Amino acid sequence: VTPRSPRIRLGDGVEFERISRALDAGIADAAATVPGLRVGPGDDAAVLADGTVLSQDMAVEGVHFRLDWISPAEAGGRAVACALSDLAAMAAEPVATLLAVAWPGGRGEAGLQELLAGAGRVAAAYGAPIIGGDLVAAAGAAVIDVTVVGRADPPVLRAGARPGDALWVTGRLGAAAAAVAAWSCGADPEPAARRAYATPVPRLAEARWLARHVRPSALIDLSDGLAGDVRHIAAASGVRATLDTERIPLHPAAGSDGLDLALSGGDDYELLFAAATTDVEPWLDAFADRFGAALTRVGSVDTGAGVARRDRGGTRPLERTGFRHFEGEAT
């Protein structure tokens, strides 16, 4: 059995990412007919004319999570937290959550009840109570699909990074991916790594605080790994991004593969944003005091296109997937 990363969106025989891009392009045409739609496919969430922000995030058992890794309550809470992170990525205020769950009937109802309770607790804790959804019988694997609703006025987008900006991240990276790597090798992860994976913290208040004080020019949440997500900002903003890999703040539980895990492991749900250093530096202490996490400068934005990595050895292209120990079929 080839273990699968819970974050990969690429499966045997189907290039989901390519189709997803084609879908984005196709539905962008359709979305253009929505009166006043501010942001359509291609950002972390859609934004309607009145500032309503919407995002939907589906997690499939055996692909995105495993119930021999985390409890049903953690799986439910995690699915909601990951969806809420898309609101953070727009600097949106959470309003409400809809939850759809497909659960294999033969597995009994205790796990389902725990999953629902875990999802409800996380949703309520972040100010987005569950107001509706669906509950159906699954044909095999459990599926958790979460729709989150927020308000942003205005949203902070992936597009907007300007040459001369620096790139910043919140918190420390790599711990959640280290847990997945451990499980995938049949080992038990460190408790802190397990916690980072099982109970991710969407940076909702942090994002709104940053939008108010620092006014980032571009913002995204780190769901696919820093290498992939910085690429999204560079592409959407029409700029070149360079990561100073020696500056990337690694979580102590990320282990010896920490840098690769931070770049390509995903599941950190920290924020990545672009802002001029002079706009960020006055707020570094206030952010750390308020949120108990650091803002760290991890790179720069220049004219051009594409993404690069820079360290004392020089500057070179940033590979798309730097870490493949447990990637299965990823291309």
Add this chain to the structure above:
Amino acid sequence: VTPRSPRIRLGDGVEFERISRALDAGIADAAATVPGLRVGPGDDAAVLADGTVLSQDMAVEGVHFRLDWISPAEAGGRAVACALSDLAAMAAEPVATLLAVAWPGGRGEAGLQELLAGAGRVAAAYGAPIIGGDLVAAAGAAVIDVTVVGRADPPVLRAGARPGDALWVTGRLGAAAAAVAAWSCGADPEPAARRAYATPVPRLAEARWLARHVRPSALIDLSDGLAGDVRHIAAASGVRATLDTERIPLHPAAGSDGLDLALSGGDDYELLFAAATTDVEPWLDAFADRFGAALTRVGSVDTGAGVARRDRGGTRPLERTGFRHFEGEAT
């Protein structure tokens, strides 16, 4: 292999309906903390303070649809149409759709592309273009989860039916369930029955027209069968509902089991509403002319509780599930 109805929400060993009710009750408490939430769990959709209407509807291959019954394009379109029908049930105007699909990678991408295209066509046709969503690898069965966004000012709810009102339905019932019944017996359905199942028509314009002209006191869409859905109106409105079963308009393709299929077969996606006969009669011809479908009086609303069926043989309790040929594990 016991064939399963695509509409049942009850699986082996788990009483999804009971858990769903408990969930509704539990999250109603949480939802009460959403500022200005107008309608929470328990109606066809949630309504935020500003009139934004939200509903999420999950369809699982092998449980709610089968790809040896309908094409991927039909499955995608049908999932969107069923979700949009929840907006019709609130007399809401469609605004946008989010679509999440889990697709088994090993099955190749042609079917996925067709599914996405079918979903996109139906969403655009009803004025709710797809503006976002998710696309992930499935672990087995395909899953289609649709979130629809609309506006209603005001929404028409399940609660509100008054003693003295009559009960009305749009269109003709039983054809979609006849198709499922045929497939479940290994037979090919009649073309009209197949069409009713594969390409349901959400009564969006009809619902808004009715809200403007007839002003129904209560409204719901027929997804679970007339017997179940009239029970929802009776319970939410605190009234007794009696169906005149001989008046129920059966689709010609519903066959000899038509009445049972209409009562318990589901998947009709017609509207059921309560309104005084004097408020409806002036509009009967205009509705038929405009929408090519009839409004039919099918029962009455009285003081009391519960639901009954009435015919020339008398009045008796309306059983919860009148038709069980293909219900599998339904209770």
